[in-house]
Amino acid sequence: MTTFLGMPTTAPRGVGNLRGDEPFPAAARKALGNAQLRRNLGHATTTIRAKSGAVIGELPDWQELRTAGSALKADTMARLPELLVQLEEKVTAAGGVVHWAADANEANRIVTELVQATGHDRVIKVKSMATQEIGLNEALEAAGIEPVETDLAELIVQLGHDKPSHILVPAIHRNRAEIREIFLREMPGVDPALTDEPVILAGAARRYLRETFLSTKVAVSGANFAIAETGTLAVLESEGNGRMCLTLPETLITVMGIEKLVPTWQDLEVFLQLLPRASTGERMNPYTSMWTGVTPGDGPQNFHLVLLDNGRSAVLADEVGRQALHCIRCSACLNVCPVYERTGGHAYGSVYPGPIGAVLSPQLTGVEDNASLPYASSLCGACFDACPVKIDIPSILVHLRNEVPHPRAEQAVMASAAYTMDHPKLYAAAQHAAKLSRFSGRRLPPPFNGWTASRDLPEPPPETFRDWWAKR
Amino acid sequence: MSSKDLMLGRIRAALGDTAPPAGIPRDYRGDRVADLDLLVHRLEDYRAVVHRGVPIAETVAALAPAPLVVPPGIDPAWLPDGVKVLPDEGLSADTLAVAGGVLTAATVAVAETGTIVLDGSPDQGRRIISLLPDLHICVVRADQVVASVPEALTRLDPGRPLTWISGPSATSDIELNRVEGVHGPRRLHVILTEALS
Structure with missing residues (x-):
């Protein structure tokens, strides 16, 4: 029997960014009073819905891909223990080191100690939901290590002393004029004649981060996919900051939720078609990096993979709610949600906002810690239709409403x-x-x-x- | 108890007797013939510049990148006279960052998505050399072009470091519009040539 090894456990309190300071209705009321925020969100979500719809329409087999993606994720979850062990074997055989982190505290400690062991006090980071979830930046800073976010939107959030409000585009609540203001105020050495043209703003970020990329010896990333069969990890991105972090440093530390597994190399053919079209509305994102352990003479020569539970096993224990772990973090459900479009992501309190956040966050923390989120929805079902892996978010919302403690x-x-x-x-x-x-x-x-x-x-x-x- | 045993125990307890689905329905498309015109359209749609059926060395010379970084296994016939060439024998990041451009071959190109994949073979080189120079010139042979993503994966070796490139560096982070030109090469030129005879 294995039950004595411990029952599934939710994410611990006091660390990470899964719990808000106030219930959703109170936070939403404040957000709704911000007309600028609503204009920015309305513009961005309208843009992305049109782009995504156009490229999804190009694929006659979109529904077949969704069906395959859904089945592959269900298969992955049912076989998670054997697949995780297989991944560890393959990564180890290819020269990587695998670490197991039961919760946020353990993951933060592992990463901090790995960075300290290198003797460096600065890391460059690729945008990663998992490290946002566990509050890794706060933990590194507490240990005297400077984390530098290199994704443009994360940089805008970090320089603006702000919080992310979207899974894919954490600065979606900012428009170009506000981004210019933040850069002028917070970016050392920025050209005072900076305009708010997006290409000029992107150029400013390029110049600002260039030297940091070239001189930093340790990088921290997340992962979009990990292939159990081969030990291969994949990061999908747009700007090239991911390639910089995955290629230039001496040491690479990847933090990955255990649900990111994909059984075989062939299975990637489904997800590489689903994710870019559902998320940025592109046929393919500009850059995807794949690596297996360490390649002599090319890229980081020290590779660490941290496998993170932090409440995921508790989600897995719920037969209705477990499909929330199928999420590939495309954020399509945010972009179509009438509630998200009006309140923005901050009102959800967790790094996972929108419909998927409303089902994932309460399950990771236990519903009592995010009791208002299952109600942050009109149950209109647009999220279910938009989801590239067919997560039935409305049904999970209703299920969780029954789990929430109700007044007498x-x-x-x-x-x-x-x-x-x-x-x-x-x-x-x-x-x-x-x-x-x-x-x-x-x-x-x-x-x-x-x-x-x-x-x-x-x-x-x-x-x-x-x-x-x-x-x- | 190790964290590994703890986590695996928790997952097994959570799963109980959950059975995997009986099979994976793979009713999506695969095994199609590549369309070179589609590849050109897709590349250009994402702001790559395509040169088709042109002499390689002359095309590279006309772009005039100096110095031009090349991987160790580059085809010497592709190199123009009169352009300063820097073969990568462990060039430093600082040297690469100020180079005029880089010339590489490719492993696979995907027509439907306008994607080029590099796998670190001798004619493609270390990942860093196609990342730091601001201009990337990539030579793709017609027989390397496949129709879509499933066909590409069957041709790739997951054991090699792979870089999938779809247009120049870009971002959607400002108001969710695609803007070219952030950290990776801001100019991508693709020279499409005939198949190997």
Whole structure:
């Protein structure tokens, strides 16, 4: 028996960025008051939906690819222990070192000690959701190590002392004029004549980071995919900052959630077609790097892979919710979500915002720590349609709403409603009583006024169906 | 107990008796014939410059990158006279960063996505040499072009360091519009030649 080895455990409190400071409704109310934020988000999400729709439309077999992607992820999850062990064997055989991190604290400690062992005090970073999730930058800074984000959007967030608000484009809440302001204020040596042309802003980031790329000896990355069969890791990116980090330093440390596995080399053919079109709306992203362990004479000669659980095994234990682990972090569900489009990512409190965040964050932390997120949705289903691996986000949301602790008043009301509906005479009497509400206005009294705060109470008909039927 | 045993134990406990799906439905397309015109269109759509059916050395000379970095296994017939050539015998990052350009071969090109893949073979060289110079000239043979991603993977060796390149360096990070020119080469020229006879 293996149960004594420990039951699945949620991500620990006090570390990382999975929990917000306030519930979603309160944070959303503030965000909704920011007209600039709403304009920026509306513009960006409209742009990406059009781009993505156009390139998805080019593929006649998009639905077949989605079906294959979904099945491959289900297969991966069902065989996760053997595939993880296989990945470790292959990476090790190719000259890499594999580390297992049960939670954020352990992963942060492993990475910090690996950097310290190199004797360097600065690392360059490729954009990585896993390291955002565990708060690696904060841990490195506490140990006197400077993490430099090299992705343009992450750089905008870091220089702006801001938080990421989107999985793919963490600075989606900023427009070009705001980015120019941040660069002028925070980027050492920036040209004071900087304009807000995107190509000029990109050029400023190129000049600013060039020397850092050439002189930094340690890099930290995430991974989009890890192939168990071959031990190969893949990072998809656009700017070339990923290539810089994966090629130039002496030491590369990759932090990867255990759900990023793909069983075989051939399986990549599905995900390499799904991810770019669903995420940036490109047929293929400008650069994809793949490496297997260490290549003598080419690239980092020290490679470490950190496999991260941090609550994922707890997600896996939920038969309905586990498909949230199929996510390939494309962010298509954010871009189509009417709630995300209006509130932006910060309101979700977690590094995983939007529909996928609303199902992933509460499961990673345990629902009691993100109890408002399963309600941060209108259940319209657009996310399910957009998901390239067909994660049924609405069903998980409904499932999690049942897991959330409910107030006793609500439990009592629901229990009495259920009892009433179970007893025909009571139910008929209740319907008659409901007619009286025609004279009580369109607002419910406390504690039910939350329901009518943003809705009108429907007007009851003058006659119940039963009364009408009895007269016929 | 090691963290590995702890994690594997937790995952096994979480899975219980979950069975993998009976099979993976692979009803998507594969095994098609490559369309060279499509490759050219896709490359140009992402702001790469394509030269088709032209003499290689003369095309390289017209781009006039100096010095021109080349991997050790480059075909000498591709090198123009009168251009300063820097063969990569362990060139430093600083030298590469100020080079005028780099000339490499390729392993595979994917028509449907406009992608070129380098695998570090002697005529493609270390990953760093096609990264730091601002101009990348890449020679692709017609017989290296495949229709789509599945066909490309069957031709690639996952044991080699692979770089998939689709157009010049770009970003979508400012208002989600694609803007060319960040950290990688800002100019990508592709010379498409006939198949090996």
